[in-house]
Amino acid sequence: MKVHFLGTAAFEGIPSMFCLCETCKQARQLGGPDIRTRTSVMIDDELKIDFPPDTFYHSLREGLDMDSVRDILLTHSHSDHLYPEDMVIRAEGYASYGEHTIHVYGHDLPIRHISTLLSPEKHKFKLHAVRPFEPVLTQTASVVPLLAEHNKQESCLLYYIEKGGKTVFYGHDSGWFPEATWDWLVGKKLDMAILECTTGHAERCDDHMNVEDTLRTAQWLLANKIMKPGGRIIVTHFSHNANLLHDELKEIFEPHGMTVAYDGMIVEL
Numbered sequence: 509m510k511v512h513f514l515g516t517a518a519f520e521g522i523p524s525m526f527c528l529c530e531t532c533k534q535a536r537q538l539g540g541p542d543i544r545t546r547t548s549v550m551i552d553d554e555l556k557i558d559f560p561p562d563t564f565y566h567s568l569r570e571g572l573d574m575d576s577v578r579d580i581l582l583t584h585s586h587s588d589h590l591y592p593e594d595m596v597i598r599a600e601g602y603a604s605y606g607e608h609t610i611h612v613y614g615h616d617l618p619i620r621h622i623s624t625l626l627s628p629e630k631h632k633f634k635l636h637a638v639r640p641f642e643p644v645l646t647q648t649a650s651v652v653p654l655l656a657e658h659n660k661q662e663s664c665l666l667y668y669i670e671k672g673g674k675t676v677f678y679g680h681d682s683g684w685f686p687e688a689t690w691d692w693l694v695g696k697k698l699d700m701a702i703l704e705c706t707t708g709h710a711e712r713c714d715d716h717m718n719v720e721d722t723l724r725t726a727q728w729l730l731a732n733k734i735m736k737p738g739g740r741i742i743v744t745h746f747s748h749n750a751n752l753l754h755d756e757l758k759e760i761f762e763p764h765g766m767t768v769a770y771d772g773m774i775v776e777l
């Protein structure tokens with residue numbers, strides 16, 4: 509399985525467009541892994557998680573053929589994860605695209621949002637409203653949506669993905685997970701867990717994880733033997749407000765055997 513990290517930042521990206529903070533200034537100077545676009549992951553060039561506004565840029569930077577995508581899993585409707593206006597481009601006059609239908613999975617709110625923009629006659633997307641803990645067989649994987657703790661206005665999702673004998677837990681955006689999600693994970697065996705660390709050393713909050721939460725989550729996964737031997741724990745979705753550059757994040761997480769994601773990183777499982 510090829511896991512391709514297309515973007516690794518929270519809402520604003522790093523450097524944040526209008527921001528003059530030290531982290532953003534240094535990121536502009538350093539470039540490389542300190543430049544972060546809004547989060548998305550692509551698996552085997554055919555299963556995409558989230559559709560952020562940087563999707564166009566991701567396709568340019570990584571030389572990706574977005575029409576090879578068969579399934580899109582949506583975590584929630586925040587604009588750093590879903591920019592459906594660009595899905596409209598897959599229509600006659602804007603693109604000479606493939607015969608296949610792209611299937612999109614998400615909870616009610618993102619699906620409703622997309623359906624106001626796409627019409628079945630013009631765009632070859634099929635929308636599926638999924639519910640937490642109800643397994644779904646997509647065109648490319650066996651998937652279980654799990655519940656996040658992120659925004660009271662919608663039931664934001666995390667995903668357990670099983671594909672070609674490999675298993676991935678896509679664990680953001682979320683603060684400390686709801687009890688039902690921890691319970692569901694018990695007994696599972698993961699090749700990869702993708703966690704967030706949006707807020708760095710800030711106080712704990714309800715809707716995102718800080719360093720302490722991310723480390724505790726990793727320790728819980730290891731203590732409960734949920735990570736397979738050699739399983740990878742990856743950290744992503746960083747905000748400039750955390751004031752942590754890529755090297756500083758590596759200093760925090762690498763001693764715990766965790767990997768700090770950067771834009772364009774590919775992990776083969």
Ligand SMILES: [Zn+2]
Nearest residue numbers: 518519588681
């Ligand atoms: Zn986000």
Ligand SMILES: [Zn+2]
Nearest residue numbers: 527529532748
């Ligand atoms: Zn900044």
Ligand SMILES: [Zn+2]
Nearest residue numbers: 584586658681
């Ligand atoms: Zn969010």
